[in-house]
Amino acid sequence: MTKSPNIIPITDLRQDATTLVKRVSASRQPIFITQRGRAAAVMVSMEVYEHTQNEIELLRLLARGEQEIEAGKGYDLDVVLAEADSILKDIQQ
Numbered sequence: 001m002t003k004s005p006n007i008i009p010i011t012d013l014r015q016d017a018t019t020l021v022k023r024v025s026a027s028r029q030p031i032f033i034t035q036r037g038r039a040a041a042v043m044v045s046m047e048v049y050e051h052t053q054n055e056i057e058l059l060r061l062l063a064r065g066e067q068e069i070e071a072g073k074g075y076d077l078d079v080v081l082a083e084a085d086s087i088l089k090d091i092q093q
Contacts, residue, residue, distance in 0.1 A: 006031045010040060 006023075010033050013020055024031050024045050031043040044052070068074060 003029070008033060010035045013043075 006029060008020070008031060013033055020031060020043065024043050025047075028045055028048055030048070032039060033041040033043060035041075
C-alpha cells in the first residue's frame with residue numbers, strides 16, 4: 001500500500017522547522033513543501049539524500065560504460081573483476 005505524501009505549506013516549515021527535520025530524519029520519507037499552493041521543494045533526510053546521490057553516480061558510471069562499449073572501448077571482464085576484488089579488499093581492511 002502506498003502512503004500518501006507528506007505535503008506541508010512553507011509557513012508550517014517556518015513555524016516548526018525543528019520538528020519537521022526530526023520527522024523527516026526518523027521516517028526517511030520526503031516532505032513536499034508548497035508555496036502559494038504549488039510544489040516548491042522537497043525535504044529529505046541526509047541519509048536518503050546521500051543514498052540517492054550514490055545511486056545517481058552508479059547510473060552515470062553504467063551509462064558511461066555503455067557508451068564506451070558502443071565506441072569499441074572496453075576492458076576484459078577478468079581484469080575488471082580482479083580490480084574490483086582488490087578495491088573491496090582495501091575497503092574492508
